Every structure is written in C-alpha cells, then in structure tokens.
Amino acid sequence: MTQIEARTKIRAFLGKFIPEQDFADGDEIFALGLVNSLMAMQLVLFLEKDFAVKFANQDLTLKNFGSVDAMTDLLVRRGVIGAD
Amino acid sequence: MTLQDYLGVSVAPCAEAWDREERVPRRVLTELAGLGVLGAHISAAQGGRGRPATEWGEMLEAVGAESMSLLSILTVHAMCSFAVARWGDAATQEEYLADFVSGRKIGGFALTEPAVGSDAKAVATRFVDAGENWSVSGCKKWISAAELVDVFLVFGQTEDGPTALLVPRLTRGLSVVPISGSLGFRAARTCEVKFDHVLVPKRWTIGPQGQGFGWVASSALDVGRFCIACGSTGLIRACIRASSAYARDRRQFGVPLGEHQLIQAMLAEMTTDYKAARALWRAAAKEREDLQPGSIVETTTAKYFASTASSRASNHAVQIHGANGCGPDFPVQRYFRDARVTEIIEGSNQMQQLMIARDALAAFAPKRGK
Numbered sequence: 001m002t003q004i005e006a007r008t009k010i011r012a013f014l015g016k017f018i019p020e021q022d023f024a025d026g027d028e029i030f031a032l033g034l035v036n037s038l039m040a041m042q043l044v045l046f047l048e049k050d051f052a053v054k055f056a057n058q059d060l061t062l063k064n065f066g067s068v069d070a071m072t073d074l075l076v077r078r079g080v081i082g083a084d
Numbered sequence: 085m086t087l088q089d090y091l092g093v094s095v096a097p098c099a100e101a102w103d104r105e106e107r108v109p110r111r112v113l114t115e116l117a118g119l120g121v122l123g124a125h126i127s128a129a130q131g132g133r134g135r136p137a138t139e140w141g142e143m144l145e146a147v148g149a150e151s152m153s154l155l156s157i158l159t160v161h162a163m164c165s166f167a168v169a170r171w172g173d174a175a176t177q178e179e180y181l182a183d184f185v186s187g188r189k190i191g192g193f194a195l196t197e198p199a200v201g202s203d204a205k206a207v208a209t210r211f212v213d214a215g216e217n218w219s220v221s222g223c224k225k226w227i228s229a230a231e232l233v234d235v236f237l238v239f240g241q242t243e244d245g246p247t248a249l250l251v252p253r254l255t256r257g258l259s260v261v262p263i264s265g266s267l268g269f270r271a272a273r274t275c276e277v278k279f280d281h282v283l284v285p286k287r288w289t290i291g292p293q294g295q296g297f298g299w300v301a302s303s304a305l306d307v308g309r310f311c312i313a314c315g316s317t318g319l320i321r322a323c324i325r326a327s328s329a330y331a332r333d334r335r336q337f338g339v340p341l342g343e344h345q346l347i348q349a350m351l352a353e354m355t356t357d358y359k360a361a362r363a364l365w366r367a368a369a370k371e372r373e374d375l376q377p378g379s380i381v382e383t384t385t386a387k388y389f390a391s392t393a394s395s396r397a398s399n400h401a402v403q404i405h406g407a408n409g410c411g412p413d414f415p416v417q418r419y420f421r422d423a424r425v426t427e428i429i430e431g432s433n434q435m436q437q438l439m440i441a442r443d444a445l446a447a448f449a450p451k452r453g454k
Contacts, residue, residue, distance in 0.1 A: 013377070016446060016447065017443075017446045018446070036439075036442060038302060038380055038381075038439060040298045040299060040302065041298075041299070041302050041303050041306065041380055042377040042378075042380055043377070044299075045375055045376065045377040045379070045380075046377040048375070049375045049376070049377075057171060057173065057291060057292050058292065060291065060292050060295060060299050061292060061295060062295065062298055
C-alpha cells in the first residue's frame, strides 16, 4: 500500500466522525476537539484491523494518533506501508 | 458440569444469603475459573480460554440472572486482566495472566475516588518517582469486592499524566475499609482503598506512562460495559422468571394473576425489553469478534439499554409481587436494588448518552449537499 492510499483510507474512516468540517492531514484532531477521547481506542482498532498491524505500548501515544500525518508516519515506521 | 448446572446448584440457592452477608465465598471464583469463565476473554495464545465474545456474553448473562454481585466481581476481574493482556509488558503478563485465568488471583479495578467519578482523568492519587518503584499515595472509593481482590489496577498521576499500575492488595501501606449497607451489588461489597506511600515496582506499570486514561482506562471500561450489558440482560431474565412463576401461582379475584391484563402488560414489556437487550449485546459481541472500531459505541448502547431496561423490569417485578415483592422472601427486591446500580457503574448512563449521541450526530446526520 502506498502512503497516498493509506491517507485516503484514514481520511475516509475519520470522515465518518468529522462529517461537516474540512480537516487537513496535519490537523490535530484531539487538540482541535474534532473527536472525543473514545476515538483513540477506535483508531487503534481501525488501524490494527485495516493495516494488519499490532502496535507496541511505546507506539500508543495520543501524538502518534493525533493527525492523519502522524498516523501515516507511524504506519511507515512500523513498516506497514512504504516510505514512498 | 456445565456452567448452567453449576449456577443452579451453587449460586442460585446462595445468592440471597450472599447479599445479606455482603460477601461471595472465594471458592466460587475458583470454581468458575475451572468452568472457563475467568479466562474466557483472554486469547488462547496468551494462555486464556479464548472464547468468542458471543460465547463469553452468554456466560455473563447466565451469571447475571443469578447474582449481579458475582457478575460485578467477574466484571472487575475481566477489566483488570484484559488491561494486563492488552497493555502489560511480556514479563508482567507472564507473572499474572495464568493466575488470572486459573482464578488463583482475582483482579480489581481502582479508578474512582471520593471526589472523582465521571471526570476520571482528574484522579488525585499520586505515583511519585522512587527509583525502581512508584510511591503510591491517595484514596480510592467504591472499589468492588476489594476485600477479595488480590491485585488492583490503580490509576494515578505521574509527572507525565494519568498512569495505570498493578498493585497487590497485600502490600505494605495499602489498607481496605469496607462500605456496608450499599443499595445493591451488596455481595461484591465496595470498599475504600487507601494508599500511604505504597512502594510498587515500576515494571508493573500497565500501558504507556501518562496515557493511562485515554488507552488503558478507556479500553478496560469498554470491557466492563460489555460485562454489565450482558449481566443486566440476565437480570431482566431473572425478573421475568420470578414474575411469571408468581403470576401463575398467585390467585386474586378467583383467577391467577397472569390472567389479569394489567399484569400481562407488564410481562409483555419486560419480555420485549429482554429480547431487545439480548439483541443489542449480541450485536456488540459480533462487532467485538470482528475487532470493529464501531464495537465501542455498540457496547455502550447495549450497556445503556440493558441497564435502564433492567430497572424497568425489576420495577415491574416488584409491582407484580405486591407486598411480597418488598419483603425478604422473594428475590425481586434484590433485583430491584441491583438493577439501579447498573445505571451508574462502568460509566453513568449520562456518560453513555453523551457517547451514543456524539456518534449519532456524526453517523445519522444527512450529508450536506456540496
């Protein structure tokens, strides 16, 4: 999977919860209050399932899940998607 | 022996006495472990029984139909053991998981404090750096079955923020003070748990330091809500069981109570509630088996519905039993007291409403035309 495909997938998932706003890939979704704290667990479940990855404890910081950019970077670091 | 047989022989006849004595015998947990209940939610790869959520839910519903106090002990044990299985490091899992599955150790959950309830990330308990240890100081309140629990999952503040830590009950500086006379769940007697400079190895930290609320508490509460959803559904079943027997055997105005249409109306409502609650937890279980992100909201919905429906059903059950429903000779007054508690624990129903509504605002609102 390419980074662009991964971003599209993550945006589509978030789009179900942030329907009315435009959000940029760099926007901090938690800090901006676009989603609530429950979303953190939902994002872990989503990424682990759709990208067939199991995150280690050190991966699980809100920073790593705070934006489309951060999640894409995390997936690159975990070797799930290419670095392009 | 099947779980159903065990519950019929060893739980149903004792549940009233446990409620009065405010305790469940420790051996019951060991025996339930032998029947695969305590490790059902832990994967086989981690040494658990690895049962699908649907099957685990059936076990929890069956227990809830006999004793919600016992169900509540299973709930906190599941929350603590799940957290270790999901977030603990390999050495901690090695140290604890087998004992959680076999029932040699019972896990507890220590989040709530005298001044901190729903706003859980504001906990005041402190984890102070003491070299290889954390020094834990603070007070937890309303901690289920704390006299029986072997190890608590405790939430406190480090310099980095809320953090989760496993603390064995028998540790110097930890004291447990029971709270008698609660409304419901009496046999899972809640306690105050006080920590006075309790030294706990840092390696028992569960999950990322400073992220104990967003990840560890949230996911453990999700497990807890699933348990309460299934257990409350069992409680509705118990209300129907007691009320239909009573309505068949008791005669007024020359006919059995069950011939009176106003009694029938209550039984119809209770039965519909039971079927709906069951459908909701099973839908949540299916999502959990498929590891769907939507499982969290499905579970919340199931907990919200089953808990409020169990209150309605137990209210009807007392009404159908009349004065007998208020007395000590029928179990429905216990059902009534226990049902009320389900609307508060593992997140008050107001908190559940917030989650369900936020999801609805995103999921159901029609998309605006571009």
